[in-house]
Amino acid sequence: MSILPMPxxxxxxxxxxxxxxxxxxxxxxxxxxxxxxxxxxLQQVSASGTFTNFGPMLRAFEMALAEGLGVSPxxxxxxxxxxxxxxxxxxxxxxxxxxxxxPAWTHSATPSAxxxxxxxxxxxxxxxxxxQLDPTDVEERISLSEAARVAAVVLVSPFGARIDVxxxxxxxxxxxxxxxxxxxxxxxxxxxxxLTSVVSxxxxxxxxIGEGGAVLAPDDSTGLRIxxxxxxxxxxxxxxxxxxxxxxxxxxxSAIGLAALDTWQDVRAAILxxxxxxxxxxxxxxxxxxxxxxxEDVANSTYPIALSGPHAVDMIEALAQRGVHARxxxxxxxxxxxxxxxxPCEGVPVTDALAARVIGLPLYxxxxxxxxxxxxxxxxEIGREYEHR
Amino acid sequence: MSILPMPxxxxxxxxxxxxxxxxxxxxxxxxxxxxxxxxxxLQQVSASGTFTNFGPMLRAFEMALAEGLGVSPxxxxxxxxxxxxxxxxxxxxxxxxxxxxxPAWTHSATPSAxxxxxxxxxxxxxxxxxxQLDPTDVEERISLSEAARVAAVVLVSPFGARIDVxxxxxxxxxxxxxxxxxxxxxxxxxxxxxLTSVVSxxxxxxxxIGEGGAVLAPDDSTGLRIxxxxxxxxxxxxxxxxxxxxxxxxxxxSAIGLAALDTWQDVRAAILxxxxxxxxxxxxxxxxxxxxxxxEDVANSTYPIALSGPHAVDMIEALAQRGVHARxxxxxxxxxxxxxxxxPCEGVPVTDALAARVIGLPLYxxxxxxxxxxxxxxxxEIGREYEHR
Numbered sequence: 001m002s003i004l005p006m007p008x009x010x011x012x013x014x015x016x017x018x019x020x021x022x023x024x025x026x027x028x029x030x031x032x033x034x035x036x037x038x039x040x041x042l043q044q045v046s047a048s049g050t051f052t053n054f055g056p057m058l059r060a061f062e063m064a065l066a067e068g069l070g071v072s073p074x075x076x077x078x079x080x081x082x083x084x085x086x087x088x089x090x091x092x093x094x095x096x097x098x099x100x101x102x103p104a105w106t107h108s109a110t111p112s113a114x115x116x117x118x119x120x121x122x123x124x125x126x127x128x129x130x131x132q133l134d135p136t137d138v139e140e141r142i143s144l145s146e147a148a149r150v151a152a153v154v155l156v157s158p159f160g161a162r163i164d165v166x167x168x169x170x171x172x173x174x175x176x177x178x179x180x181x182x183x184x185x186x187x188x189x190x191x192x193x194x195l196t197s198v199v200s201x202x203x204x205x206x207x208x209i210g211e212g213g214a215v216l217a218p219d220d221s222t223g224l225r226i227x228x229x230x231x232x233x234x235x236x237x238x239x240x241x242x243x244x245x246x247x248x249x250x251x252x253x254s255a256i257g258l259a260a261l262d263t264w265q266d267v268r269a270a271i272l273x274x275x276x277x278x279x280x281x282x283x284x285x286x287x288x289x290x291x292x293x294x295x296e297d298v299a300n301s302t303y304p305i306a307l308s309g310p311h312a313v314d315m316i317e318a319l320a321q322r323g324v325h326a327r328x329x330x331x332x333x334x335x336x337x338x339x340x341x342x343x344p345c346e347g348v349p350v351t352d353a354l355a356a357r358v359i360g361l362p363l364y365x366x367x368x369x370x371x372x373x374x375x376x377x378x379x380x381e382i383g384r385e386y387e388h389r
Numbered sequence: 390m391s392i393l394p395m396p397x398x399x400x401x402x403x404x405x406x407x408x409x410x411x412x413x414x415x416x417x418x419x420x421x422x423x424x425x426x427x428x429x430x431l432q433q434v435s436a437s438g439t440f441t442n443f444g445p446m447l448r449a450f451e452m453a454l455a456e457g458l459g460v461s462p463x464x465x466x467x468x469x470x471x472x473x474x475x476x477x478x479x480x481x482x483x484x485x486x487x488x489x490x491x492p493a494w495t496h497s498a499t500p501s502a503x504x505x506x507x508x509x510x511x512x513x514x515x516x517x518x519x520x521q522l523d524p525t526d527v528e529e530r531i532s533l534s535e536a537a538r539v540a541a542v543v544l545v546s547p548f549g550a551r552i553d554v555x556x557x558x559x560x561x562x563x564x565x566x567x568x569x570x571x572x573x574x575x576x577x578x579x580x581x582x583x584l585t586s587v588v589s590x591x592x593x594x595x596x597x598i599g600e601g602g603a604v605l606a607p608d609d610s611t612g613l614r615i616x617x618x619x620x621x622x623x624x625x626x627x628x629x630x631x632x633x634x635x636x637x638x639x640x641x642x643s644a645i646g647l648a649a650l651d652t653w654q655d656v657r658a659a660i661l662x663x664x665x666x667x668x669x670x671x672x673x674x675x676x677x678x679x680x681x682x683x684x685e686d687v688a689n690s691t692y693p694i695a696l697s698g699p700h701a702v703d704m705i706e707a708l709a710q711r712g713v714h715a716r717x718x719x720x721x722x723x724x725x726x727x728x729x730x731x732x733p734c735e736g737v738p739v740t741d742a743l744a745a746r747v748i749g750l751p752l753y754x755x756x757x758x759x760x761x762x763x764x765x766x767x768x769x770e771i772g773r774e775y776e777h778r
Contacts, residue, residue: 035435042431046424051592051599080469080600083621083635087505108629112621116476116505116634203440203639210440210639211469232472232501233728239720240497240728245505246472250592250599252641331628339622339629 023374027325028301030203031267031365032210038259045251053231057254064261065214071192075216075223078254079230082184082200082213083109084247088229089196089215090117090152091243092222093178098151099344101141102182103133104335104351106156110182111340116245119151123335125348131158131292135171142175148344152178155195157186159329159360160206160300161292165193184213188268188299194218196226201257206271206301206364207264209256212249270365271299277369278303278361281376287383290357302329302360307379309386312359318382319359324375329360412763416714417690419592420656420754421599427648434640442620446643453650454603460581464605464612467643468619471573471589471602472498473636477618478585478604479506479541480632481611482567487540488733490530491571492522493724493740495545499571500729505634508540512724514737520547520681524560531564537733541567544584546575548718548749549595549689550681554582573602577657577688583607585615590646595660595690595753596653598645601638659754660688666758667692667750670765676772679746691718691749696768698775701748707771708748713764718749 045057058078066073079085090100090113100114104123111121124141127134133155142150153171155163163181172179172195181197183190187207190199201212217223225242228235233244249257279296282289282305290306307315312328319326331337333355335345361375434446447467455462468474479489479502489503493512500510513530516523522544531539542560544552552570561568561584570586572579576596579588590601606612614631617624622633638646668685671678671694679695696704701717708715720726722744724734750764 030438030440032435032440035432039428039432043424043428046421049419051419051421051597053592080473081635081637084469084473087634108621108623109635112629112633112635115507115632118504118507203442208440210641211635211637232497234497240501240726243504243728244501245476246470246498246501246600248470248600250642252599252645253639256641337629339632 022323023371024323025325025362025367025371025375027327027360027362028204029364029366030208031206032203032208032256033259033263037263038256041255041258042252045255048251050251052248052250054248055251055254057251057258058249061254061257062214064258069190069192069216071216072220074220075218077215077217077223077227077230078249078257079213079215079247080249081202081211081247082182082198083113084230084245085198085213085215086110086113086154086180086182087116087245088226088247089180089198090114090119091229092225093180093196094119094152096243098149100152100154101133101138101150102154103156104333104345104348105131105158105330105354106182106334107184107330108334108337108340109184110154110156111334111343113182114154121334121340121343122148122150123340123343123345123348125350126354128350129293131161131354132156132163135164135167139171139175142177150177152180155179155181157181157183157189158292159295159302159304160185160187160189160298161295162189165191165195169194185300190216192216196222201260204301206267206299207260209253209260212253212257267365268299271363272297274363274365274367274369274372275299275303277372278363278376281373285376285380287376287379301364302327303363304329304358304360306354306357307359308357309383311356315359315382319378322378324362324378326359326361328355328358331355411712412760413712414714414751414756414760414764416716416749416751417593418753418755419597420595421592421597421645422648422652426652427645430644430647431641434644437640439640441637441639443637444640444643446640446647447638450643450646451603453647458579458581458605460605461609463609464607466604466606466612466616466619467638467646468602468604468636469638470591470600470636471571471587472502473619473634474587474602474604475499475502475543475569475571476505476634477615477636478569478587479503479508480618481614482569482585483508483541485632487538489541489543490522490527490539491543492545493722493734493737494520494547494719494743495571495723496573496719497723497726497729498573499543499545500723500732502571503543510723510729510732511537511539512729512732512734512737514739515743517739518682520550520743521545521552524553524556528560528564531566539566541569544568544570546570546572546578547681548684548691548693549574549576549578549687550684551578554580554584558583574689579605581605585611590649593690595656595688596649598642598649601642601646656754657688660752661686663752663754663756663758663761664688664692666761667752667765670762674765674769676765676768690753691716692752693718693747693749695743695746696748696772697746698772700745704748704771708767711767713751713767715748715750717744717747720744
């Protein structure tokens, strides 16, 4: 997706008395800290002569993240992107070959990451309440399938929603299948567990540095194996002892990461205030909608919502006519993405239903509260027009 | 490898009259431009609000690279690392599955990149003069092998040495097998051809930005396919139509790349002067040595040399005792790397011989000329000691 340098809000000519007649509300404006927050750290990197390969700035960033999570720093591995981090994590915990179970309701990054780890995605459906895989369903599918060898299960935290950690830890214990969490949008809900989880620091996330991410390993030895996987699988003697790739996070981006941690609480508070504004405006409206369970207090980078009325494609078109940029975040679902149609998938009706209804509304630290009121009023207007067709 | 922030040269206490009694010569000091060369561009990135996803700074960097090569900018794709770039190039030009022929005499990055593209490395030997694959030998191996399906050949430009482009273009035409060039160290010899080539901008390269690289595609349509592969295989509608990963180069690193282009000619001249100093000192010495053909006028980031006398491991140890840091750049060869020992390889005697003899001596823009004299005098001393054992 392209992040165009657009102004946060433009009031159309002719607007009067504080209530503009038309807005332009971009889909997203990144919340990276201002240059002066990280300038000194970048200068420090430059002066140090160390630019990558597990340098001091990366170590400091990983330690700060580990402190926030209350875990050993060995378990936190900074990576060049969440997608690369998920591949490294799969290389470290899953056997080569076989299938990687994941929801069809996710971004193409999830199945891509599995393919790069030598695994073939197997798309299952999600639960209508949680928008996530259901452990009982997954276990049943595994036991019913005779042909498939399941190397891993990758859960997806939809738009940063919490996953049921104890349920999935128990699943992993019962089945012996490694369970990982693609928590790309889940920086705000990232937590310690016995699962391996990956978060993204992409510019389009609430906590962004440009390109980057981090993996939280369940223990130190897995953390060390994942760290090796990010550096071509090489041990401290530069000998490749495990499969890997180059997924190292360089010193410049680590420096920006440290700065982003300094400003995160302010960014988070601003996002949460805007998320609540959507909540209030939507409940005040007559709109009928559905949201994934447990997303109300999560600071993420879009406000996903399943609306009754027009198909998501038409809804987005109607919003665009009103200057509001929304997006079908995960398109038609991964099972319908050309490069993944060959992957096993035995029907995913909930994913199909969500794909037809869910749109991501603009949510970021700088979107004006009045713009949110405007977005919801547009939804109401579009809903009324749809009813009276 | 760890790039420690070491001083370029330390004169031991007790040194007198301009000729130090002992030196410390680090293996490598990066040649990234000083902070003030790129500060303004980084500030520009910050102010633009565009941090990645094919932003203007990346486009400007790609255009500058394309101008230098005299090719269409569509053919140049900035990537997060050369290894990731090679994977993307293989995803774009080679069929999934099958074998990827490559020299055993290379860095683990080459076979890693192939594995991430779903290909199994097949290690062949190199020629003693060029340290590269020989097209006649490769063609013979392919025709003799009945079991293997060869999806691609990846040549390696050893330490930046030129490859025989017309020979390999003819090979590709005759065999129909895609030929790619891992030219990680070959920024200085990068040139237009009908092969797909990948260079590295890693901090340990002559032209460095930290982590990064670029791919030069043989034509615009391959360039577009590789570009999609770097962005999860997505087309302009965000639909994954080809296999991919996240290998995008962000705006910050693209900005540093533009700055590095500004300073490259000076860095290059300094490296070449030092390369010539090695050449003169070595020829003046009584040392018997071998270098890959055509490397004398290439600005790269180490001075590789095969020396008679002690095994490379002992040579490096003896140099270290004298404060000179050298390295066996590619260890024992990829066929002996634990994670690749299972790959097909029918004996590679030249690689074995090179692995036992080749060491990389310190070569970078800031290594003092006198240090080079010192390094060569150490080699002479070690050679004499070896003869009189």
